[in-house]
Amino acid sequence: MKLIKLDAIDSTNDFLKALASQDEVENFTIVTAENQTKGKGQVGGVWKTQAGKNLTMSVLVKDFLFNNEEFFNLSVLVSLSVAEILKSLNIPDIFIKWPNDILSYNKKLVGILIENTLKSDGRIVSVVGIGINVNQTDFDELPNASSLAVIAGKSFDKEGLAILIVEKLKEKIQSWKTESQNFWNDYFNFLFKKGVPTAFRDNNNKDFMGIIQGVSSIGKLQVLLEDDSVVEFEIKEVKMLY
Template sequence: MQNNTFSGLFVGHNLITLNEVDSTNTFLKDAVSKSTPLLDGTVILAEKQFAGRGQAENSWQSEPGKNLTFSILLNPFFLPVDRQFELNKAISIALNDVLKKYFPHSAFIKWPNDLYISNKKVGGMLIENIVQGNKIRHAIIGIGLNVNQVDFPANLKNITSLKQELHQDYHLIGLLGEICSSVEARYLQLKAGSFIKINEEYQHQLYLRDEWAPFKFDGKIQSGKIIGITEIGQLILETEDETRIFNNKEIEFLN
C-alpha cells in the first residue's frame, strides 16, 4: 500500500505490512525473483517474524508487536560488486545516525552488521545482494531493532532495547519513518560517490575502535585493538605481535 507519511523521497513510500512471515528478506527475495513490480525503496514490515535471519545464518528473535523487523528494497545498480561493502557501511551509519539521537555518546556500529548501545546489542542487519553482471541489481536489506521488548531469552547475552535503556515506549511506525529517512539520506550520499566521507564516518563509529579488548581467534583468547576495516570489509586488528586481517566468523568479540 502507498504510505505518504514518511518524509523522504522514496524509501518507505511503498510500505507493505504483514501480520506474520517467516522472514521479510525471504519474502522480498521471492517477490523479486518472480519479477513482482516493486518500487525502489519498498519496505516490508512484519508484525511477527518466525524465522528471521541474522548474519551468517544466525537467527533473530523478536517478540511480536514490540520491535521493528523489516526489509528495504534498493536498486544500487551504480555500485560494482567489488564495492558492495560500501552499501553495508552506508546503511550501518544510517541506522547509527538514528540511534545517536537517543544515545549520543554510546551508539556504535559493531563489525560487521550489529548495532550496539554501550556494550549491548540493540539491533542488526543482513544485506543480501542480487547481482547482474558485475553490478548489484537489487539489495535486500533486512533490519531488526529491539524497541519496546524488555524480556529476552536467557541464552541471549549482552542484549538490550530502547525501552530497556530509556524506560519508555516508542511509536514503532514513527521510528520506522526516522530510519527510512536516514537510510535514504545515506544511500543518496553513497550514490553521489561520497565513498571517502562514508568510510571515515563508519570507521569513526566502530565499536571498540582503538581500544585494547579480548578477542577469540586461532582457538584462543588474545588481546587486540581494532584499527580499521579493509576496502572489502575485513576487520584489521592490531595484536601485541602483529597486525591481522579477519573475515567474518574468523574472530569472536568477547566484550
C-alpha cells in the same frame, strides 16, 4: 516509499526477495512484520524477536552496488543510518560493532543482514534486513541484548522508526558519490572498541589480544596483534570477547 505491513511471515528478507524477483518493485520499498518465525542473522545465524514488540523490517535497494567489491559500502551506509537515527532519539553511547551490529553501551540493539542478488542483466539488487529491539523489556535469555525501551525508559513508534531509518539511508545513498569518504570516516568514529586493547577468539577457539585499527574497503576487520603485525579477518573468522 512503499510500506508493506505483514502480521506474520517466516522472513521479511525472503518475502521481499521473492516479491522483487517477480515484479518491478519500487526502490526503497519497506516490508515489516509483527512476527517473524525464521529470522536470519549473519552467516547462517538466527535472529529471534518477541512478537509485536520489536521492529522487523526489510528494505529494497537498487542501483547502488555495481560489483561485489562494493558490497560493504552498503553495510556502512545502513549501519550508519541506524546509528544516527538512534542517536537522534537520545539513545546514549551508540556504537557499531563490526560489521554492522548496533550497540548502546555494550548491549546489542540492532542486527543487520544484507542479501545481494545478481540479476541476469548484471544489476545487483539488495535486500537489507534490519531487526531492532524496540519495546521488548525481557532479555533473560539474551544477556548481551537490550532495547530502546529499556535504555530510554519509554516506548517507541516502530513504524515511524522504520521510515526515519529508510529516509536517512536514501539520503546517504543519493549523496554517496560526493560524501563517500565522510561516510566511511563516520563509520570508523562509531566503531566499537576501535583503538582499545580487546580480547578476541578465532575459529580454532584460540584467544588473543589485539587492537582494532579499522575496516578494509571490502569489510575485513583490521586488528593489530601483539607482535605488531596487522591481520585482516572475514566475518565469522573472529569473535570479540567483551
